[in-house]
Amino acid sequence: MKKTLIIPFKTIDKEIINHLGKKITEILGYKVVVNKEQISIPSSRKIGLQLFAEDLFPTLRGELMKTDADAVLGIIDKDLYAENFNFIFGLAYSDCSLISLHRLISEDKELFYTRAVKEAIHELGHLAGLGHCPNISCVMHFSNGLGDTDIKNETFCTKCDKRFRSRGR
Ligand SMILES: [Zn+2]
Ligand SMILES: [Zn+2]
Numbered sequence: 001m002k003k004t005l006i007i008p009f010k011t012i013d014k015e016i017i018n019h020l021g022k023k024i025t026e027i028l029g030y031k032v033v034v035n036k037e038q039i040s041i042p043s044s045r046k047i048g049l050q051l052f053a054e055d056l057f058p059t060l061r062g063e064l065m066k067t068d069a070d071a072v073l074g075i076i077d078k079d080l081y082a083e084n085f086n087f088i089f090g091l092a093y094s095d096c097s098l099i100s101l102h103r104l105i106s107e108d109k110e111l112f113y114t115r116a117v118k119e120a121i122h123e124l125g126h127l128a129g130l131g132h133c134p135n136i137s138c139v140m141h142f143s144n145g146l147g148d149t150d151i152k153n154e155t156f157c158t159k160c161d162k163r164f165r166s167r168g169r
Pocket of ligand 2: 133134135141157158161
């Protein structure tokens, strides 16, 4: 069973971290460990208040290397952007992934949490080798905006699930 390290960047609510951990285990079957401390956000390229996501990856990888986990999921409340994208909900490559809660927030806590779960499972799906899925209700469907996120499920479609089970674990 794979082990995922969750790294919260200052200052993420413990309750949502625990919820994400529980869901990652439930949906992907991964063990989850949470970094003991919330780590500070390294300096990065910026546009206004948005951070260039890739610049946070060396920090994530550095933390991952200190542990025996197989992959890392960073969680940040700042808005992120990337090459060719005005904003991103998350990013993943190699053994590191990162999601931003910034655009997922809602007064409806259940909605906020389920959005975060979808983005986390989506990025970890990428780390397991899955690409984007044309099925709009599959968690691996690409989200252009919150509308797409809200339509999709927290879980893989049958095809992606099969792919995940054959190569993901
Ligand atoms: Zn994606
Ligand atoms: Zn799918």
